[in-house]
Amino acid sequence: MPRKILITGASIAGNCAAWWLAEYGFDVVVVEKAPLFRSGGQNVDVRGAGHEVIRRMGLENEVKARNTGERGSVWVDEDNQVIAEFDAEDLGDDGPTAELEILRGDLASLLYEPARSRATFRFGDYITGITQTSDAITVTFAESEPETFDIVIVAEGVGSSTRELVFPGENHPRWMDITMAYYTMPKGETDTDMGRWYNATGGRGILLRPGPDGQTHAFLTAQAKPKGEESLGVNEQKAWMYERFRDAEWEASRALEGMMIAEDFYFDVLRQVKMERWANGRVVLLGDAAWCATPLAGIGTTLALTGAYVLAGELSRSESPTAAFAAYDALMRPFVEQGQGVPKFAPKLLNPRSRLGLATLRGVMRVLGLPGIREAASALLTGKTKDIDLPNYRATSTS
């Protein structure tokens, strides 16, 4: 198997793949468009197979040590009265709060630190062109000289430009009609160790979650048909969200104040990436660039970790990139399809538009939060998927 690999994108998927590929003896270069390592982001869940990948990397204790400290989730009304409560201890990995809850930036750093000592990282650069022959790829970059690799792994997230370069027109995105903003804000008197979820009419939701940093991590969700807002500048995106939430009740005005001053504001018009193939010659897609499931599925980080582990492992034991990519596809696709299976009506049910819809949701939540029922209900709230059996590639690697 050829040994020189380029990874584009130094986030969850890219760093995890770099670590495992270096573990198997590959020569790895990672190119990241941002000028510096991106350490931002809010609470993400690591579940099932993703948890196992972290364990096999020897990072489980460090991830647990940076746990957000969230004890569970409550749904509240305008007066902050609890409608339903889901305690993480009762539900384990199946509830809205996973056993491994960590800030995205903390997880990315925990993966980046050991990866950077094993691979070469270049920040502030990106691919401008790719030429493939049957046994090599020549890549041109915006900032550095052209270079030849054996394999290119594209881990650039949902809006990947290299995906569009190598697989033009092949992504048929599934727009979820939901826009989300994530940011950190100062902790307030009402913030506790529970994630607090409030729904307003008009398909709006506010979720305030604790973090290990003593701050509050905010998520605003707005139902809206996409109109290209993902391409707006940060100030315009903040203004867009502000308009949607300015008349909402509960702690909306505090959340908006926090948003306007937030420096780690992250905004996304949710869409799933749908690709019939993930490999073209010697180029392969990984993580959100290949299959973004959106945060509604609660499984994006788990899929990114699992995909990175499987791709690196298959490359370590296959005789050709084609064989490795076929095995990666066969193992990951059913897992991804389940993860993407969140029905489009589910976010609409959880973010009702009318007063009647809101009253109905709250009535349902009251029932779902009852002991005995909440265990079954948690699968509905998290979009739980079946796990995959992770092969032990260390035993079969040819390196």
Ligand SMILES: Cc1cc2nc3c(=O)[nH]c(=O)nc-3n(C[C@H](O)[C@H](O)[C@H](O)COP(=O)(O)OP(=O)(O)OC[C@H]3O[C@@H](n4cnc5c(N)ncnc54)[C@H](O)[C@@H]3O)c2cc1C
């Ligand atoms: C700064 C940031 C904050 C986030 N915050 C949250 C959050 O709060 N909640 C949540 O659920 N998810 C968040 N996400 C998304 C989450 O990390 C992913 O959904 C998931 O973990 C899958 O990770 P990924 O590595 O496939 O993609 P991503 O995490 O999206 O990473 C893609 C990486 O590729 C880089 N990149 C993009 N284009 C190029 C290019 N052309 N060349 C080179 N590099 C490129 C990006 O800068 C980024 O570092 C965030 C992502 C980022 C980058």
